[in-house]
Amino acid sequence: MIPDFVFRLLRNLGLWVKFHCLREAKPKDQCGTSERGMRMPLELLKYGLRRGHKPYGDIPPTPDLRRSYDVVIIGGGGHGLAAAYYLSNVHGIRNVAVLDxxxxAGGNTARNTTTVRSNYLTPPSIAFYKEGVELFETMSQDLGFNIMFSQRGQLTLAHSDGAMRSFRLRAEMGKHMGTRIEVVDAKTVREICPHVNMDEGGVHEVLGGLWHEDGGTARHDAVAWGYAKRAAQKGVEIHQRTEVTGMTVRDNCVTEVHTDRGTIIAGQVLQAAGGLNGRIGEMAGIPLPIRCFPLQAMVTQPLKPFLDILLSSSNLHTYLVQSSRGEVVIGGSTDPYQLASTRSSLPQKEALATGALQLIPFLHNVKIMRxxxxxxxxxxxxxxVxxxxxxxxxxxxxxxxxxxxxATAVAGKRMAETIATGRVPDILKPFALDRFERFALLNEMxxxxxxx
Ligand SMILES: Cc1cc2nc3c(=O)[nH]c(=O)nc-3n(C[C@H](O)[C@H](O)[C@H](O)COP(=O)(O)OP(=O)(O)OC[C@H]3O[C@@H](n4cnc5c(N)ncnc54)[C@H](O)[C@@H]3O)c2cc1C
Structure with missing residues (x-):
């Protein structure tokens, strides 16, 4: 066993080397790195070596598993934690265990690119995501936890007449449902985002776009930690490193949830297991129409602020957002084949870089960090579902x-309501599992x- 202080020393030395190398690699004017920033590793080193410092205590350490809980939530991502928050803070159900x-929140909640928007096509989706955006607008105040919500608007570019036609339909649906959305022409695109390459006469000429003023971005880990902290304060137990390995089903009911730390008797069970939902569904004997695809993203080195909107192009399968740290987050479509893996790949990096350079050519000299x-x-x-x-x-x-x-907030809120009352609220009914049997699909591709 390595003593704790040696471990901290090694970790902080590693951080120092990393920061030092970055400074060597980056010209100062490009990334705006300050001397003050460079002192940070030394502060960290001192902090790490300080004797008896207390760990940051927003949530208590994982307790022993109890024999039974009123509600067991499988998955401690944003959705599971939000549901735990609403169960405990709104419905008074506190005998709750979240198992991860x-x-x-180390699953997709930790990996996502944090686009928040409601510019969908079908009325049930628009109504649902609209409520979701509204909950983000007040989340920092509601939780007393700064989630850094920045409602800066989302611009999706159209490079073809077909795209313009589909944007018109989405804009009309959105306006009808009360969201802020409109189709804009090429001139307005240039005004909203002067850095966009309009590619006039080129293959990817920008003909116009879909401007969604309600769109925004938030700090993903803050959202999860905010919900976790408030739920834990009400008595919810958060069990990290606790894997669900199976379930006992009797008389159309899950009676026990098996984990690698023991078996629990569960009153009610909520499944919110992110990318592994298909597997957990199998454990409960419920086949789900779900397939797993990897989704990748990457960030550049930090730049001075230049992009104050969320920018995307469906033709190029690329979107960009500049984070509060100045890094440009670049994302796109899923990998083209099914795989339950979190490895990243060179072809996808090339595809994302190609799309990003087509949209904002001056990024060509910028380094990809992660x-x-x-x-x-x-x-x-x-x-x-x-x-x-x-x-x-x-x-x-x-x-x-x-x-x-x-949908972290709205799904958590509405699922908690469902569990507390035993009734599925109207806003969730269109998303029912049996819609696939009834051919009542909600196509949002x-x-x-x-x-x-
Ligand atoms: C690269 C990328 C970019 C994305 N960008 C966006 C975006 O911009 N906007 C947007 O709205 N969405 C985006 N998403 C999707 C979004 O991240 C997810 O839909 C969302 O985070 C799902 O939250 P969740 O809580 O349901 O799942 P997760 O955060 O994945 O949480 C599920 C948890 O379940 C746990 N779990 C799984 N199996 C078990 C088990 N057997 N026992 C116990 N625990 C288990 C996992 O460890 C995990 O922590 C993106 C996703 C990725 C990967």
């Missing part, structure tokens, strides 16, 4: 694919194609 096989992937759970109609199941005490919050971060 890894660390808090690339990563998540496992996304995709349904045939690119819409989630929420609500009841053939089991009487088992509820689903699944099929969030590439688009579920924006076009609206999820870029800028998730």
């Amino acid at each position: 096989k890894g660390y808090l 690339q990563w992937a998540g496992i996304t759970d995709i349904t045939p109609d690119f819409s989630p 929420m609500g009841s199941t053939p089991l009487t005490n088992y509820w689903l919050d699944a099929g969030w694919g590439t688009w579920g971060f924006k 076009g609206a999820t194609a870029a800028g998730h």
Whole structure:
């Protein structure tokens, strides 16, 4: 065993070397790195070596598992934690355990590119995501936790007449449902984002765009930690490194949830397991119409602020957003084949870089700092599956694919309501699992194609 202080020393030395190398690699004017920033590793080193410093305590350490809980939530991502928050803070249900096989919100919640928007196509989706955006608008105040919501608007570019036609339809649907959305011409695109390459006369000429003023971005880990902190304060137990390995089903009911730390008797069970939802569904004996595809993203070195909107292009399968740290986050479509893996790949990096350079050519000299992937759970109609199941005490919050971060709050709120009352609210009914048997699909493929 390495003593704790040696471990901290090695870790902080590693950080120092990393920062030092970065400074050597980057010309100062490009990345705006300050001397003050460079002192940070030394401060960290001192902090790490200080004796007896207390760990940051927003949530208590994982407790022992109890024998039974009123509600067991499988998955401690944003969705599971939000549901725990609403159950405990709004419905007074506090005997709740959130189980996660890894660390808090380390699944897709940690990996997503944080687009929040409601510019979907079908009325049920627009109504649902609109409520989701509204909850983001007040989340920092509601949780007393700064989630850094920045409602800067999202611009999706059209490079073809077909795209303009589909944008008109989405804009009309959105306006009808009360969201801020409009089709704009090429001149207005240039005004909203002067850096966009209009490619006049080229293959990717920008003909116009879909301007969605409600669109924004938030800090993903703050959202998860905000919900976790408030739920834990009300008595919810958050069990990290606790993997669900199976379930006992009797008389159409899940009676026990098996984990690698023991077996729990569960009153009700909520499944919110992100990319692994298909596998968890199998454990409960519920086959789900879900397939796993990796979804990748990457960030550049930090730049001075230049991009004050969310920019995307469905033709190029690329979107960009500049983070509060100045890094340009670049994302796109899923990998073209099914795989339950979080490895990133060179072809996807090249594809994202090609799209980004087509949209903003002056990025050509900028360095890519990190690339990563998540496992996304995709349904045939690119819409989630929420609500009841053939089991009487088992509820689903699944099929969030590439688009579920924006729904963290609304899904948590509405799933908690469902569990607390035993009734699926109207707003969730169109997302029921049996829609695939009834051929009542909610096709959102076009609206999820870029800028998730
Ligand atoms: C690269 C990328 C970019 C994205 N960009 C966006 C975006 O811009 N906007 C947007 O709205 N959405 C986006 N998404 C999608 C979004 O991240 C997800 O839909 C959302 O985070 C789902 O949240 P969740 O809580 O349901 O799942 P997760 O955050 O994945 O949480 C599920 C948890 O379940 C746990 N778990 C799994 N199996 C078990 C088990 N057997 N036992 C116990 N725990 C288990 C996992 O460890 C995980 O922590 C993106 C996704 C990726 C990968």
